[in-house]
C-alpha cells in the first residue's frame with residue numbers, strides 16, 4: 169500500500185542491494201535449494217551421488233562449480249519418470265498449481281511446474297520488470313503473447329498486480345489487434361520483435377499511422393533476439409514512435425528472467441532468483457564475467473522443479489559493473505542460441521550479427537532469410553533480402569552492397585546474396601518468424 173509512483177524501483181531495497189549483501193542472500197538460498205533438490209528430487213540424489221558431491225559442499229557461491237550440469241536432454245529424459253512430474257520435480261503433485269511447456273521447437277516439449285509460492289514470486293518478478301520500464305497503474309497494457317501453455321502468457325498477471333489496465337490480447341489476428349490499439353488507445357504492448365515490426369507495417373498499409381493514430385509509448389519484445397540488436401530495436405522505435413525494451417525469458421524458469429532498464433545496455437537479471445554462470449560451450453569450463461560463453465542458470469528459489477546448473481543453450485556474457493540506473497543486479501548480453509550459431513572459415517557466425525547488418529542498411533526492407541549449407545565439404549551461408557520498391561539501384565549493386573557489409577561486420581563473405589522485390593520473401597508469419605534454414609540438418613530428415 170502507498171507505493172510511491174515516482175520511485176523508479178518496484179522493490180528498491182532488493183534492486184539496489186549492495187552486491188556483497190545480494191551474494192550473501194544468494195548463498196543462503198543456494199544452500200537451501202541444493203539440499204532441498206537432493207532430498208526431494210530423485211534425479212539430483214542420483215546425479216550428486218554419482219558425481220561424489222553433497223549439499224554440504226556448498227560453502228561459497230563458487231562451490232556450485234563442483235556440481236554436474238543439466239540441460240534440455242536431462243529434462244526430456246526425466247520427465248514422466250517416477251511420477252507425472254518426473255524425476256527433477258521435488259514436490260508432490262498436490263503442491264503444483266501451474267505448468268507451462270516449452271514450444272518444442274528443438275525437440276519434445278518440456279514441462280515446467282510451479283508451486284503457489286513459485287508462481288507468486290514469478291509474478292512479483294514480472295511486476296518488477298514492468299515497473300522498471302516505466303509501467304504504472306494509469307497505463308493501459310496489451311499482452312499480445314500466446315496463452316496456450318506458454319510461460320510468457322501469465323506474465324500479464326504481473327502487470328495486473330502492478331495496477332495497470334490489462335487487455336489479454338493473446339494471439340489475436342492483426343486486424344483485430346489493430347482495432348484494439350486504435351479503439352482502446354493502450355500505451356504499452358508486449359509482443360515479439362518481428363511481429364512488432366510487421367504489425368507497424370500492416371498498420372501503415374491499412375491507413376493507420378502508429379505514431380499519430382495510436383498511443384503506444386513503450387513496446388516490450390521477447391522470444392527472438394531482435395530487441396537486443398540495436399539496429400532492429402531502433403527500426404521498431406522509429407516505426408512506432410515508441411521506446412522498445414528487450415525482455416529475456418525461459419520456459420524452464422520465468423516468462424521474463426531478465427529485462428532492459430532505461431539504459432538499454434544489457435538486461436538486468438533477477439539475481440535473487442537465478443545464479444548465473446557462463447561456461448565454454450565445448451569444454452564446460454567456467455568463464456569470467458565479460459567472457460562470452462553459454463549461460464548456465466541455477467534457480468535459487470523455485471521449489472517445484474529446482475534447476476541446478478542448467479545449460480540454457482543461449483550464448484552471451486555477464487556484466488556485473490554498476491548500471492547508470494542504480495540497480496545492482498548484473499546484466500546479461502545475449503548473442504544468440506547455441507543451436508543457431510554456425511562456423512564459416514573458423515568464424516562463429518550468429519544470425520543476430522547478420523540481422524544487425526541487414527536492419528542497418530537503407531534501400532532494403534529489413535526482411536531476410538539465411539540459408540546455411542555445405543559445399544565442397546565446407547560450411548557456407550547465403551542471405552536472401554528484399555529491395556525497396558523505390559530503390560533505383562540494380563539487384564547486382566544491392567547484392568554487392570549487402571555482401572560487402574556482411575564481410576565487414578562478420579569477417580566472412582556470404583556465398584551469395586539473393587535480391588527479391590518488396591514482399592517477395594515469405595518470412596512474415598504472425599507473431600513468430602523463422603529466418604534461418606540449416607540445409608545441413610535437412611539431409612537427415614526423411
Ligand SMILES: [Zn+2]
Nearest residue numbers: 429431491493
Ligand atoms: Zn540498469
